[in-house]
Amino acid sequence: MINKVQILSVTSLGNLEAYIRIANLWPMLSIEEEKLLTQRLRYNSDLDAAKTLILSHLRFVIHISRNYSGYGLLQADLIQEGNIGLMKAVRRFNPEIGVRLVSFAVHWIKSEIHEYVLRNWRIVKVATTKSQRKLFFNLRKSKNRLGWFNQEEIEIVARELGVSTADVKEMEARMSAQDVTFNPFPDEDLKDGKYNNSNMLYLQDKKSDFANGFEQDNWDEHATHKLNNALLSLDKRSRDIIQSRWLNNSKKNTLQVLANNYGISAERVRQLEKNAMKKLKIAIEN
Known part of the structure; x- marks a missing residue:
């Protein structure tokens, strides 16, 4: 239904004030009108009824979205996310x-706006658990002054929200911190002919070792080359046995399968394999 119903779009109107003005022009529904429309939608899948229900409730989305204006996000984006929640409802x-x-x-509208705020308020996520999400949207409301909480205030907030004091302290620290770039902005890269200090320059990647990787690749190539030359020194049957038994990644044949192919016993195949292995070892070591 969300994809099929066409509703007002902030971006299509190009002006937030115009969108709000048009949304407020739609009349509110009476109880009888709302019930009739919701029944038509639920029992007859009437999309016209769904459209009317959505348009008549856009003013409520606008009202709810205003409560999230303090997070530094565009009001139009908050309204659009709330509209998605309204359509789901x-x-x-x-x-x-x-x-x-x-x-x-109300629950669906707030839920969509909450998710949008959490995704876009900071580059680094500040709330992932249930208790952290609760704290994120209630912590600033609990503050009655600027500055950090004292211990008494922390305990009051923890008790009122049903979380631990440690969660309150951690969330307050996260919300007070700012995202820091690891790399300077392009126009700040050079200063007086020298690169500015960048946090990125002090990061050490302990998992990566270019020299060891190059050495390993070189050794693998060398070993593969010697193995191929050693295989060429074997007769055709012995070479086929080794390749079928040890170098076939898709399916490794058993001794009995090879015995049936060559019309010999499985024990004879085992002997040929053993002798071929010895020859390969000598050829690779020399």
């Missing part, structure tokens, strides 16, 4: 539960 709403659609939709 309309699709899932059951008109027989006896509540208004807006009461049901």
